[in-house]
Amino acid sequence: MDNTQQPPAQPPANPQQPPAGGGRGAAPQGQPPGGGRGGAPQAPPVDPKYNWPSTPRTVVGTRVKRLDGPDKVTGRAKYTFDITRPGMLYGRAVRSPYPRARVVSIDFSAAERVPGFKSSLIIRDPKDPKTNVVLFQGDEIAAVAADTEEHAIDAARAVKVEYEPLPAVISVESALAGRAPEGVFPNGNVRQGQVAQNGDLEAGFKAAAHTLEQTYSTHVITHACMEAHGTVCEWEGDKLTAWVSTQGVNSARDNFANGLGIPQTNVRVICQYMGGGFGSKLQLGPEGLICARLAKQAGVPVKLTLDRKEEHLVTGNRPSAAAKIKAGVSADGVITAFDAESWGTGGAGSAAGFPLPYIYLPANRRRTHKDVFINTGLQRPMRAPGHPQGSFITEIMMDELADLVKMDPIEFRLKNLPPEAPNAMWRSYLREGAEAFGWSKRHPTGDPAPGSIKTGMGVAICTWGGGGRGPSIAHCEIASDGSVIVRVGTQDIGTGQRTVVAMVAAEALGLQTSQVTPEIGDTQYGVSGGSGGSTTAASTTPGIRIAALKALEALKEKVAPALGVTADALVAAGGRIQVKDTPSKSLSWAEACKRIGPQPITAQGDWAPGMTSATTSGVQFAEAKVDIKTGIVRVTRVLAIQDCGLVLNQLTAESQVYGGVIGSLNFALYEDRILDRRTGQMVNPNLEWYLLAGMSDIPQIDVRLKNMPERGVVGLGEPPTVPTAAAIALAVRNAIGATVRSLPLTPAKIFESLQQKA
Amino acid sequence: MPKRKDEPGFSRRSFLKTVGASGVAAGVLGKTPGADAQTVNAVGPDAVRMTLNVNGKSLVLQLEPRVTLLDALRNRTDLTGNKRGCDRGACGACTMIVDGRTVYACSTLAIEVQGKKIRSVDGLASANGQLHPVQQAFCDKDALMCGFCTPGFIMASVGLLEKHPNATPDQIKKGLDGNICRCGTFNRIFEAVSSVKGVRRG
Numbered sequence: 025m026d027n028t029q030q031p032p033a034q035p036p037a038n039p040q041q042p043p044a045g046g047g048r049g050a051a052p053q054g055q056p057p058g059g060g061r062g063g064a065p066q067a068p069p070v071d072p073k074y075n076w077p078s079t080p081r082t083v084v085g086t087r088v089k090r091l092d093g094p095d096k097v098t099g100r101a102k103y104t105f106d107i108t109r110p111g112m113l114y115g116r117a118v119r120s121p122y123p124r125a126r127v128v129s130i131d132f133s134a135a136e137r138v139p140g141f142k143s144s145l146i147i148r149d150p151k152d153p154k155t156n157v158v159l160f161q162g163d164e165i166a167a168v169a170a171d172t173e174e175h176a177i178d179a180a181r182a183v184k185v186e187y188e189p190l191p192a193v194i195s196v197e198s199a200l201a202g203r204a205p206e207g208v209f210p211n212g213n214v215r216q217g218q219v220a221q222n223g224d225l226e227a228g229f230k231a232a233a234h235t236l237e238q239t240y241s242t243h244v245i246t247h248a249c250m251e252a253h254g255t256v257c258e259w260e261g262d263k264l265t266a267w268v269s270t271q272g273v274n275s276a277r278d279n280f281a282n283g284l285g286i287p288q289t290n291v292r293v294i295c296q297y298m299g300g301g302f303g304s305k306l307q308l309g310p311e312g313l314i315c316a317r318l319a320k321q322a323g324v325p326v327k328l329t330l331d332r333k334e335e336h337l338v339t340g341n342r343p344s345a346a347a348k349i350k351a352g353v354s355a356d357g358v359i360t361a362f363d364a365e366s367w368g369t370g371g372a373g374s375a376a377g378f379p380l381p382y383i384y385l386p387a388n389r390r391r392t393h394k395d396v397f398i399n400t401g402l403q404r405p406m407r408a409p410g411h412p413q414g415s416f417i418t419e420i421m422m423d424e425l426a427d428l429v430k431m432d433p434i435e436f437r438l439k440n441l442p443p444e445a446p447n448a449m450w451r452s453y454l455r456e457g458a459e460a461f462g463w464s465k466r467h468p469t470g471d472p473a474p475g476s477i478k479t480g481m482g483v484a485i486c487t488w489g490g491g492g493r494g495p496s497i498a499h500c501e502i503a504s505d506g507s508v509i510v511r512v513g514t515q516d517i518g519t520g521q522r523t524v525v526a527m528v529a530a531e532a533l534g535l536q537t538s539q540v541t542p543e544i545g546d547t548q549y550g551v552s553g554g555s556g557g558s559t560t561a562a563s564t565t566p567g568i569r570i571a572a573l574k575a576l577e578a579l580k581e582k583v584a585p586a587l588g589v590t591a592d593a594l595v596a597a598g599g600r601i602q603v604k605d606t607p608s609k610s611l612s613w614a615e616a617c618k619r620i621g622p623q624p625i626t627a628q629g630d631w632a633p634g635m636t637s638a639t640t641s642g643v644q645f646a647e648a649k650v651d652i653k654t655g656i657v658r659v660t661r662v663l664a665i666q667d668c669g670l671v672l673n674q675l676t677a678e679s680q681v682y683g684g685v686i687g688s689l690n691f692a693l694y695e696d697r698i699l700d701r702r703t704g705q706m707v708n709p710n711l712e713w714y715l716l717a718g719m720s721d722i723p724q725i726d727v728r729l730k731n732m733p734e735r736g737v738v739g740l741g742e743p744p745t746v747p748t749a750a751a752i753a754l755a756v757r758n759a760i761g762a763t764v765r766s767l768p769l770t771p772a773k774i775f776e777s778l779q780q781k782a
Numbered sequence: 783m784p785k786r787k788d789e790p791g792f793s794r795r796s797f798l799k800t801v802g803a804s805g806v807a808a809g810v811l812g813k814t815p816g817a818d819a820q821t822v823n824a825v826g827p828d829a830v831r832m833t834l835n836v837n838g839k840s841l842v843l844q845l846e847p848r849v850t851l852l853d854a855l856r857n858r859t860d861l862t863g864n865k866r867g868c869d870r871g872a873c874g875a876c877t878m879i880v881d882g883r884t885v886y887a888c889s890t891l892a893i894e895v896q897g898k899k900i901r902s903v904d905g906l907a908s909a910n911g912q913l914h915p916v917q918q919a920f921c922d923k924d925a926l927m928c929g930f931c932t933p934g935f936i937m938a939s940v941g942l943l944e945k946h947p948n949a950t951p952d953q954i955k956k957g958l959d960g961n962i963c964r965c966g967t968f969n970r971i972f973e974a975v976s977s978v979k980g981v982r983r984g
Contacts, residue, residue: 093921094913096929097936099863099903106862173857174846250867250875250930250964299865299930300964332868518928518965675924679967683927686966711872711962719958722968 067494070634074570076670076736082597083531085731087675091523091542092297092516101297104269105329107256113142114176115318115328117311118166118183119338120158123399123704124192124208127156130166131184138182140175143322144168145314157190159208159372160401161705162337164310169318169326192399194704196344196369199396209373209397217393228361228388232352234428235361240417241346241766242749244369244697245690246336247406248714251299253339254329255312257319263290264316268308271301271517272554277547279308284316296545301517302687303405304340306556311338336709340404341697343376344368345413351386353425357439362389368413369396370403378410382418383450383487384440399704400697405556407684408488408742412691412749419484419750420765423757427469433483433754434458441485446735450485453643453665453730457483460728461645461663470761476653478761479660482754483645486746490668490739491638492562494631497550500529500571502579503624506617508533508540510572511549514564519741520676521560527673528565532572534596535613558739561672562636565737570629578627582619583611636736640743642666644685646723646751650759652778655771657693659723659752667730669738674729677740681727684744689723690716692749696768832896836861837905845892852876852887855902863903864933867962874961877934877941878902882983884941886960903933906940915978916940925974927965935961935971943981951976 076084095101118130127148135141145167150156158165166183170176191205198204199213206213229235249269256267264286270276273293281288298305315328330339345368352361368376375395426436434454444451458464463481471478499511510529516522525542533540543549553563580591583601587594587609595604602610647661664681671677694715698707708714732738749767757763762777829844836855843858855861864887867873871889878887879901887902906914916939919925926932935958942949942957949957954975963971 089921090924090926092929093924093926094917096926096932097903097913097917097920098907099861099933101929102862103865103930105865106856108857108860108862173853174849248964250873250928250962251865298928299867300928302964332870520924520927679924679927679965679970682969683966686968687964710870711868712870716962716964717968718960718962719968719972720955722972725969 067630067632070566070570070632074566074573075635076569076733077531079733081531082534083527083537085671085674085733088523088527088537088673090520090676091526091537096297103251103297103299104254104256104267104295105251105299107267107327109256109258109325112256112325112327113169113171113318113322114173115167115169115315115326116176116180117164117314117328117334118168118180118185119334120161120163120165120187121705122158122187122189122192123161123194124190125158125187126190127158127165128186128188132166134184135168135179135182138170138175138179140171141179142169142171143318144183145317145321147314160337160399162334162401164314167314167318169322192704194398194699194701196367196396196398199398200367200394208399213397215395215397217395219390219392221390223388225361225363225388225390228386229352231354231360233355235350235352236421236424236428237350238421238424238765239346239348240420242344242413242416243767244341244344245406245695246341246697246714247302247304247339247404248695248711248716249300249302249304249335252330252332252335253305253309253311254327255315256325256327257316258325259320262286265292265294266312266316267294268312269298269305270295270308271298271303271305271515271556273515273545273547274513274551275306275554276308276312279312280316283308283313291547293547294545295515298515298517301555302407303409303556306405306554309339332711333709336697336706336714338401340406341371341401342406342409342412343370343374343403345376345378345417347380347417349417349421351421351425353429355429357426357429357431357436359384359386359425359440360388362386364391366391367394367396369398371398371400372402373397374402376403379414380417382411382414383442383485384418384422384437385442386440400699407687407745411486411488411742411746412688415484415486415746416750416753416767419747420753420757420763423482423754424763434463437483437485446732447637447639447641448487449641449667449730450643453641454483454485457643457645457663457665461661463645466758469758471759476651478650478652478759479647480650480755480758480760481645481647482751482756482758483643484747484750484754486642486644486743488558488640488739488743488746489638490558490562490640490742492566492631492636492737493553493559494563496552496563496567496631498564498567498571498629499550499626500568500575500629501624501626502575502617502620504617504620504622506614508535509543510540510568511543512564512568513544513547513549513552514560515545515555517555519555519560519680520673521555521564523676524561524565524672525568528568529572532569533576535599539613558741558743560739562669562737562739563631565672566631566635567629569635570632571627574627574629575625578625579616579620583616586611586619634736637669637738640667640669640738640740642743642747644744644747644751646748646755648752648755648759650756650774652760652774655774657752657756657769657774659689659693659755662723662725662748662751663728664725664744665728665730666740666744667732668740668743669735670733671729671731672737677729678727680740681729681744682725684742685725685748686717686722687745688748689721689752692752692767693717693769832892834892834896834900835898836900837902843892847891847893849892850888851878851890851892851895851900854892855887861902861904864937865930867931872962873931873934874938875931875934877937877961879937879941882944884938901937903937906936914940915981916943916975919974919978920971923970923974923977925967925970927967931961931963935963939975940981943975943978944983947979947981949975
């Protein structure tokens with residue numbers, strides 16, 4: 025998170041949680057990245073006996089197939105969208121078609137006559153001046169429930185809402201130019217942030233041999249989760265059970281309790297499987313509370329799942345970012361001065377912060393930032409919030425500066441990077457990647473090859489916070505038949521967390537992963553954090569390891585007499601409990617567990633400092649081919665070098681990097697939330713005009729994961745999605761010899777940049 | 783808010799959403815027996831009896847004619863394996879095989895596929911639980927993350943490999959271009975599908 029980010033000026037309908045994590049050079053002043061959760065007392069350091077084993081590790085770091093793979097490939101895995109409860113109704117929200125309007129009246133009479141109609145709910149009371157104005161297209165106005173999904177849609181359509189359309193702020197440019205309607209947001213359309221300044225800017229520009237003045241920008245994209253947001257709510261008296269597609273079962277429980285005014289202990293949230301979140305499902309959206317209220321009112325369970333259009337409009341987006349930059353560079357390639365005015369929009373009242381400059385921190389620099397408010401859905405953290413934007417803006421500038429001093433982009437970066445450190449390995453990765461990618465074959469800016477197909481290479485770097493935090497409680501249970509269960513109130517958002525839970529316990533107990541049953545995705549398993557900021561693995565695994573080792577200590581006590589030794593002489597390895605250095609004196613796991621008796625062994629663990637650390641570094645190279653006759657860009661190769669501390673599951677960790685690269689490729693080339701300039705409505709709220717890569721658009725991707733077991737677990741989900749877009753844009757620049765300074769890299773922009781060059 | 787069409791006889795709601803012309807759908811279906819023209823604000827014909835042959839079993843369902851194959855299975859039976867991602871034939875999560883051809887089940891009316899052989903992901907593994915080679919390959923290669931698009935990718939892959947058992951890389955790419963994975967698992971899906979040999983027509 026960037027230090028220009030402030031709480032929203034106007035409390036949004038759904039309170040935004042500031043993005044967790046945050047990278048080096050991007051963390052708020054005085055707050056360590058990946059530090060403890062707000063206000064929680066710092067836990068004492070972990071007892072060294074629980075620390076990660078030095079090599080060899082038998083399970084952790086190996087390639088373990090997802091335990092839930094068979095459930096997912098057969099369709100047996102039940103997502104929130106798949107939950108059906110007895111007597112369940114279907115809920116549906118009525119939403120504003122206008123970006124800003126006053127709700128004058130709501131008439132349910134026609135809806136009530138729709139077959140199957142059961143109940144209705146007013147969300148924006150026309151009589152309440154505090155809530156009767158909608159601030160973006162898709163804002164909730166009312167809701168209905170009916171016996172089938174089709175009838176719920178019919179009933180929602182039949183609700184007659186009378187609006188008084190109000191002037192809306194539609195474009196960032198008009199807001200900045202003072203041409204947009206005023207009085208829309210309590211503190212104006214533009215909020216000026218504080219100035220961040222270091223060094224002596226004037227002296228810096230004096231020392232420069234060349235200066236560059238350019239404006240760079242990135243666009244708004246939406247999370248576009250394949251499973252849209254959705255909830256199934258079932259009441260029993262005043263107790264609520266909710267199946268939620270969420271990145272945080274425990275935070276969803278708190279949101280239900282706060283939103284409904286009921287005790288947290290009365291809420292159980294379940295999420296066994298969820299179809300993608302990318303930051304948009306860290307908090308329960310309004311649709312969750314609407315679903316609960318409809319269910320309470322109807323007295324039967326209600327399912328409320330959003331459709332694709334709603335998903336685009338109301339469940340968050342990545343804010344836009346732009347910066348007008350003046351930078352100076354010395355003849356030998358050191359950035360002497362950096363002066364930036366930046367802005368961006370996170371929608372109707374939400375901030376749009378991003379780190380700038382990104383990673384490279386010239387001694388003399390100044391940055392002022394403005395948040396621009398427009399009448400669209402509110403931003404939510406999206407995979408490495410702020411970093412892809414800061415990366416694009418900074419890295420394009422880097423290559424432009426490198427060309428001014430006629431330096432190779434890698435040499436130029438090496439000149440301007442912070443010193444090498446375990447969490448800042450860019451120098452090594454740049455050299456290694458250059459060698460592996462064939463950087464020496466890269467031509468200077470502009471492919472001299474004849475013909476219309478031009479090829480180029482680009483490189484960009486990333487950082488991210490990650491790290492662990494508590495509380496994250498794990499329970500380990502060993503029964504007399506040898507079965508092992510580990511329960512954690514975490515969730516698997518597609519990262520492979522469920523498998524990691526079992527792996528970490530199996531490692532501690534000397535078992536195979538398949539011998540441990542992981543139970544997650546349910547608030548009944550205790551408190552654990554939301555899956556945001558790449559913190560899940562680092563937050564949960566220490567507690568799991570500690571719980572498993574404590575359970576093992578108890579087991580050793582029961583087994584020791586049978587082997588004629590004291591418990592501390594025993595180790596667990598290879599599915600046996602054996603006397604240290606005397607493997608012949610041992611019991612199989614099953615034999616050992618028979619001594620447990622009827623009451624299973626249970627033990628608990630929590631996160632503690634010492635087994636995790638924060639911040640990662642990575643470098644990505646991209647090669648792209650551009651057809652200058654059509655403006656079409658095709659990315660042919662990407663090399664991603666990434667560290668994440670201790671690699672837990674090599675197989676699924678690699679998948680995270682593939683996914684990050686492809687997410688960033690979409691950001692660079694395809695996806696774009698396009699608003700109608702006149703009405704402020706999104707013109708592509710679907711998946712055919714909201715473009716996403718398909719199989720034919722995917723480059724060869726080589727992943728080099730750097731395992732750093734000595735750093736403990738750090739986290740991986742976000743960093744690999746940061747630098748790809750910039751690397752692709754720079755590959756395009758290298759190919760065509762012209763610079764596109766805004767994303768996405770559409771054919772139109774390619775042509776425009778070529779024309780400007782000519 | 784788009785004005786709602788009140789005429790009975792229209793069907794698929796996405797036609798209304800996208801095209802905004804109920805006449806298109808009405809032309810496809812016409813009036814269905816059982817439509818109650820006297821219902822105030824009637825929005826469609828009542829449910830009718832349909833028989834669907836899904837995964838080798840005969841399912842008798844009472845469905846409104848506008849109900850899609852996908853919603854028929856997902857909301858009226860426990861066959862929730864195939865998913866609804868976009869509901870208009872763009873993401874492929876709903877992909878099923880009907881009479882040997884892959885279809886977007888979200889854009890296929892249940893009433894249209896009566897008498898046809900419908901295969902969803904729920905019926906792909908053998909009765910004893912043994913995974914289809916494509917399912918096994920997805921597990922082995924970690925060709926899935928959140929898994930929501932996976933059923934559609936698997937059915938698209940099965941459809942492709944039944945037609946082209948030795949599909950070339952280009953055929954695999956083209957054959958799976960109708961499916962979207964937001965987690966970004968494409969490279970491994972490609973690897974998984976490329977590794978499967980000798981798929982026979984199901």
